[in-house]
Amino acid sequence: MTSNMREKILIVEDEFIVANDLRIMLQKAGYDICGIAPSVAKALDLIKTKKPDWVLLDIFLQGSKTGIDLAESLTEMGLPFIYISANTNQAILEAAKSTQPYGFLVKPFREKDLLVMLDIALYRHEQAKKLNTPKTLTLAEQIAQIVSKADGKDERLKQVATSLLNVVPFSCLNITKIAAGAENDQVFLIKNSLNIFQKFSFQDMLEQVGVSQRQYTSWRVPITEGRNQFYTNFEFRGLKMDNLWIKALSDHYQYQSCLSIEVAADNSDTYRFTFFNAEAEAYNQLQMDILQRNNEVLKSTIQNILLFKDAPPKTEAIYRSGPTTQRLTVPTESFNGIIGESQLLKNVFEKISIVAPDDTSVLIMGESGTGKERIAQTIHKLSPRKSKHLITVNCAALPINLIESELFGHERGAFTGATDKRIGKFEQADGGTIFLDEIGELPLDAQVKLLRVLQEREIERLGGNFTKKVNVRIIAATNRNLEKEVAEGRFRLDLYYRLNVFPIELPPLRQRKEDIPLLANYFVNRLAKKSGRDIIAISDKVMDELLKYDWPGNIRELEHLIERSMLMTSGNIVEYVEIPTTAQIGIAQAPGTPRVMTLEEMEREHILNTLKMCNGKVFGPGGAAEMLNIPSTTLNSKIKKLGIRHEFVK
Numbered sequence: 001m002t003s004n005m006r007e008k009i010l011i012v013e014d015e016f017i018v019a020n021d022l023r024i025m026l027q028k029a030g031y032d033i034c035g036i037a038p039s040v041a042k043a044l045d046l047i048k049t050k051k052p053d054w055v056l057l058d059i060f061l062q063g064s065k066t067g068i069d070l071a072e073s074l075t076e077m078g079l080p081f082i083y084i085s086a087n088t089n090q091a092i093l094e095a096a097k098s099t100q101p102y103g104f105l106v107k108p109f110r111e112k113d114l115l116v117m118l119d120i121a122l123y124r125h126e127q128a129k130k131l132n133t134p135k136t137l138t139l140a141e142q143i144a145q146i147v148s149k150a151d152g153k154d155e156r157l158k159q160v161a162t163s164l165l166n167v168v169p170f171s172c173l174n175i176t177k178i179a180a181g182a183e184n185d186q187v188f189l190i191k192n193s194l195n196i197f198q199k200f201s202f203q204d205m206l207e208q209v210g211v212s213q214r215q216y217t218s219w220r221v222p223i224t225e226g227r228n229q230f231y232t233n234f235e236f237r238g239l240k241m242d243n244l245w246i247k248a249l250s251d252h253y254q255y256q257s258c259l260s261i262e263v264a265a266d267n268s269d270t271y272r273f274t275f276f277n278a279e280a281e282a283y284n285q286l287q288m289d290i291l292q293r294n295n296e297v298l299k300s301t302i303q304n305i306l307l308f309k310d311a312p313p314k315t316e317a318i319y320r321s322g323p324t325t326q327r328l329t330v331p332t333e334s335f336n337g338i339i340g341e342s343q344l345l346k347n348v349f350e351k352i353s354i355v356a357p358d359d360t361s362v363l364i365m366g367e368s369g370t371g372k373e374r375i376a377q378t379i380h381k382l383s384p385r386k387s388k389h390l391i392t393v394n395c396a397a398l399p400i401n402l403i404e405s406e407l408f409g410h411e412r413g414a415f416t417g418a419t420d421k422r423i424g425k426f427e428q429a430d431g432g433t434i435f436l437d438e439i440g441e442l443p444l445d446a447q448v449k450l451l452r453v454l455q456e457r458e459i460e461r462l463g464g465n466f467t468k469k470v471n472v473r474i475i476a477a478t479n480r481n482l483e484k485e486v487a488e489g490r491f492r493l494d495l496y497y498r499l500n501v502f503p504i505e506l507p508p509l510r511q512r513k514e515d516i517p518l519l520a521n522y523f524v525n526r527l528a529k530k531s532g533r534d535i536i537a538i539s540d541k542v543m544d545e546l547l548k549y550d551w552p553g554n555i556r557e558l559e560h561l562i563e564r565s566m567l568m569t570s571g572n573i574v575e576y577v578e579i580p581t582t583a584q585i586g587i588a589q590a591p592g593t594p595r596v597m598t599l600e601e602m603e604r605e606h607i608l609n610t611l612k613m614c615n616g617k618v619f620g621p622g623g624a625a626e627m628l629n630i631p632s633t634t635l636n637s638k639i640k641k642l643g644i645r646h647e648f649v650k
């Protein structure tokens with residue numbers, strides 16, 4: 001690995017012994033330690049006078065300011081930093097993560113861990129500088145974008161809730177006006193098991209929880225309760241005793257902690273944001289500080305979304321209503337075969353344009369069906385390697401015992417059954433690009449070998465005793481949260497850092513609903529051409545239904561649904577679409593007459609139940625495939641097709 005050995009490092013740490021140990025280790029490795037600061041104030045002084053290249057910082061320091069406060073100033077100054085802390089509390093990790101560090105090392109650590117972490121951080125920082133990587137949007141930037149969107153109020157509120165998840169973990173957000181008798185001026189955003197938010201009005205919520213309006217009124221819910229405070233464990237139980245509404249809500253959804261913050265609107269009304277969590281210790285002062293610093297952002301949510309009245313439905317649309325003979329304007333391909341014009345997708349196009357011409361590794365993150373493979377194909381197509389192969393490997397579809405031989409090849413006789421020599425995918429991709437889909441599924445042994453390819457650019461066939469140089473660009477994709485996989489020991493940290501040099505996050509379809517009409521028309525047109533039919537339009541009613549649905553299976557689900565709708569269309573206008581019911585996607589179904597499940601729904605439910613029984617295990621003995629008596633590759637493709645999310649699959 002190449003390190004820039006004379007990098008100047010500032011250590012911000014209040015425990016002298018730890019700081020001194022760090023200094024000795026780093027100096028021995030050739031770094032220049034330009035100072036040790038026990039507090040944020042001292043650190044800021046030293047930064048001015050000593051001009052470090054890097055900062056290593058602890059979280060809890062002398063004085064009232066924390067390392068997380070300092071991190072914000074470092075970001076403004078463009079100074080890269082790594083946390084070194086003994087604290088592994090989930091809430092603190094979340095708060096630290098929101099400051100976008102180059103790494104987090106947990107004390108006590110081995111000297112080797114420190115040096116590897118720094119080496120990788122330096123490498124990533126160099127790459128980021130070289131590529132001028134657009135930094136991930138801050139919360140304020142994300143919310144400014146959401147506020148200016150044309151989406152309806154509820155949709156934008158749900159998007160705000162999703163963005164807030166980056167700085168504070170919660171399963172429910174309640175925004176309420178603080179005034180006597182203003183209980184109707186409140187909304188609840190509840191996260192379901194698929195991480196999708198649903199909006200409930202006060203009345204809806206009373207119904208959900210099973211509380212009558214009269215009960216609520218008789219409880220005299222204290223209106224000033226919870227001003228800028230967080231309640232965990234004991235205190236939360238105390239709060240429930242004082243506030244029967246919070247008790248009813250929390251008992252119903254099993255919340256065990258909450259955090260409340262007040263925000264004043266321009267019209268002098270005050271609103272309270274209360275976050276609820278099922279963990280008993282989800283909240284602490286750090287998150288409160290972050291939210292207080294973002295007070296303006298919360299205020300903008302009230303001013304521009306909550307108090308905003310939805311305009312009557314747009315009349316201008318590219319789809320047509322009623323029987324019509326006028327042909328649809330079919331979108332031309334927006335960006336090299338990727339359809340969509342939303343701002344979120346345009347940000348992705350910009351990133352692709354920056355990274356495609358380079359050899360940098362790319363990590364594409366996004367839910368299943370968001371188009372990760374398509375993005376990988378586009379990057380390859382726009383790169384100087386376009387005339388060479390793009391080899392795709394789905395790491396989840398490979399049987400565990402064959403993964404290494406698939407990727408790196410094997411010599412004849414390398415293992416029982418290896419009757420012939422095999423050229424692995426890396427060798428096949430030599431000169432071109434390899435796309436490693438579902439990289440999060442790669443077993444740890446294969447991860448070690450992959451790391452070696454990334455570092456040394458060489459492979460070794462199984463059973464071979466020589467190494468071979470390969471010139472391959474790596475694009476990886478995942479629909480898992482790789483950081484969580486790292487934290488739980490299933491994914492190597494060093495490999496994560498190597499792959500995460502240039503991350504591209506693909507937003508789910510529900511966050512860019514403005515792309516739905518374009519995509520729907522594109523699929524109708526494409527399928528009509530393929531089947532030689534003359535289907536020319538989608539009715540307004542169908543398009544409205546498409547726009548209302550949350551699309552847990554994203555673009556793949558939309559494509560399948562359009563395909564099915566077209567089969568049921570006899571004329572030349574798509575007038576019927578069978579949107580999956582909420583019951584199918586894991587949300588409680590509204591009361592009403594029970595309906596008969598379709599075979600596909602039954603299949604989905606049966607697979608989900610089996611996965612739950614097997615703790616998400618698909619392959620191997622005791623796995624879901626074995627129980628269902630089908631090949632694991634078949635089960636895997638059914639899981640994909642039915643839009644079963646990876647939370648259910650381990």
Ligand SMILES: Nc1ncnc2c1ncn2[C@@H]1O[C@H](COP(=O)(O)OP(=O)(O)OP(=O)(O)O)[C@@H](O)[C@H]1O
Nearest residue numbers: 338339340367368369370371372373374479555556
């Ligand atoms: N922007 C787009 N425009 C047109 N078609 C798209 C777009 N994005 C995805 N698709 C289509 O949607 C389907 C799913 O896309 P893709 O296979 O790339 O998703 P994925 O994120 O890789 O899914 P998975 O994680 O399940 O492998 C494909 O048929 C693809 O062609």
